[in-house]
Amino acid sequence: MDSPDMVGAAQLDLLKELANIGVGNAVTALSVMLNDQRINMHVPEAKVTSLQEVPDSFGDPENMVAATYCEADCADLGLVLLFVLPLEAAENMVARLLPGASQALDEMERSLLMELGNIITGSFLSALSFMTALTFSASTPRLGIDMAGAVLGTVIAETKIVEDNLILLKTTLQVEDEGIEGSVLILPDSGSLQTLLKNLGGC
Amino acid sequence: MYTVQVKIADLAVLKEQGMLITYGLGSCVGIALYESTSKIAGLAHILLNDSTKFIKPGVNNYNPAKFADTAIPVLLHRMIELGAHKGEVIAKIVGGASLFNFQSASGGIGEKNVEAVRSKLAELNVPLHAAEVGGNYGRTMKLLAETGAVVITRAGKGAMTL
Numbered sequence: 001m002d003s004p005d006m007v008g009a010a011q012l013d014l015l016k017e018l019a020n021i022g023v024g025n026a027v028t029a030l031s032v033m034l035n036d037q038r039i040n041m042h043v044p045e046a047k048v049t050s051l052q053e054v055p056d057s058f059g060d061p062e063n064m065v066a067a068t069y070c071e072a073d074c075a076d077l078g079l080v081l082l083f084v085l086p087l088e089a090a091e092n093m094v095a096r097l098l099p100g101a102s103q104a105l106d107e108m109e110r111s112l113l114m115e116l117g118n119i120i121t122g123s124f125l126s127a128l129s130f131m132t133a134l135t136f137s138a139s140t141p142r143l144g145i146d147m148a149g150a151v152l153g154t155v156i157a158e159t160k161i162v163e164d165n166l167i168l169l170k171t172t173l174q175v176e177d178e179g180i181e182g183s184v185l186i187l188p189d190s191g192s193l194q195t196l197l198k199n200l201g202g203c
Numbered sequence: 204m205y206t207v208q209v210k211i212a213d214l215a216v217l218k219e220q221g222m223l224i225t226y227g228l229g230s231c232v233g234i235a236l237y238e239s240t241s242k243i244a245g246l247a248h249i250l251l252n253d254s255t256k257f258i259k260p261g262v263n264n265y266n267p268a269k270f271a272d273t274a275i276p277v278l279l280h281r282m283i284e285l286g287a288h289k290g291e292v293i294a295k296i297v298g299g300a301s302l303f304n305f306q307s308a309s310g311g312i313g314e315k316n317v318e319a320v321r322s323k324l325a326e327l328n329v330p331l332h333a334a335e336v337g338g339n340y341g342r343t344m345k346l347l348a349e350t351g352a353v354v355i356t357r358a359g360k361g362a363m364t365l
Contacts, residue, residue, distance in 0.1 A: 051211065055226070055227055153229045
């Protein structure tokens with residue numbers, strides 16, 4: 001696919017660094033929750049992608065995932081943050097945090113996953129606020145457990161992302177020895193990209 | 204079987220043979236149109252209800268397949284170009300679910316999508332023969348060009364046919 005001229009390589013690098021620091025902060029918070037469990041974090045990917053490819057961001061669009069998302073904004077600047085766990089990883093995570101939890105992901109387990117998403121997105125945003133000197137307000141996180149394609153399609157619809165091409169920041173993290181791998185996905189509103197980059201002090 | 208995948212905000216048509224498939228409809232709606240005499244099938248996967256509310260000139264290029272109000276006329280037109288008789292085209296719709304645990308302030312997108320699809324079909328005099336919409340789960344949808352059958356699958360459940 002042609003990468004449209006909406007963002008240059010240097011700007012993508014800056015966004016990647018932003019994701020790196022933000023998710024790094026989130027991973028630290030997660031590690032504390034897991035009794036200082038070691039968590040590996042991959043180098044963030046930043047790319048311009050067509051809207052139609054977003055539902056395939058986690059491989060097969062029919063793979064089951066548990067995803068929490070929230071919308072954050074500050075004046076004209078908007079971001080969508082998602083924390084996505086494959087269903088099995090979500091079950092392992094719940095079992096780890098809540099011994100004796102039900103495998104079926106009932107109300108208690110769902111509430112725990114939502115809280116986890118809240119911590120991840122909250123710590124990402126506090127790092128972002130620190131870097132940009134902007135104060136973000138975030139929506140209450142919402143949890144969906146379904147096919148990856150359906151979940152991502154619904155997030156796009158709910159957040160009314162109608163651009164043909166989007167900037168997608170994806171960072172994968174792994175909890176060592178626990179069979180838990182998840183991703184933090186950030187979709188900055190393309191209209192607010194310049195504000196974001198300006199406040200990061202670059203470009 | 205010859206298979207054409209319809210992605211999100213996308214549409215495609217087929218004649219006589221093969222299958223159109225769209226994966227993971229959440230709040231999105233899959234619109235299957237079919238004309239049985241010529242065996243012409245069309246499938247659209249729309250994201251939002253109303254193009255007039257979302258088009259921002261110069262910011263997003265105009266892709267008619269994104270919206271209920273613009274996708275259906277384009278899909279119908281593509282089928283007529285292939286030889287479908289407009290008066291014989293029927294519709295089956297799937298999706299429009301609410302996957303997330305509580306509604307955003309703006310209300311259910313899935314419901315709005317279904318409503319917009321129904322009203323556009325009515326406006327174009329395309330009869331709605333079947334609908335599997337709403338609920339809180341995602342669906343994958345296939346449309347067979349040979350028969351016009353719509354096969355729906357959801358995670359962990361058996362298939363159902365409309």
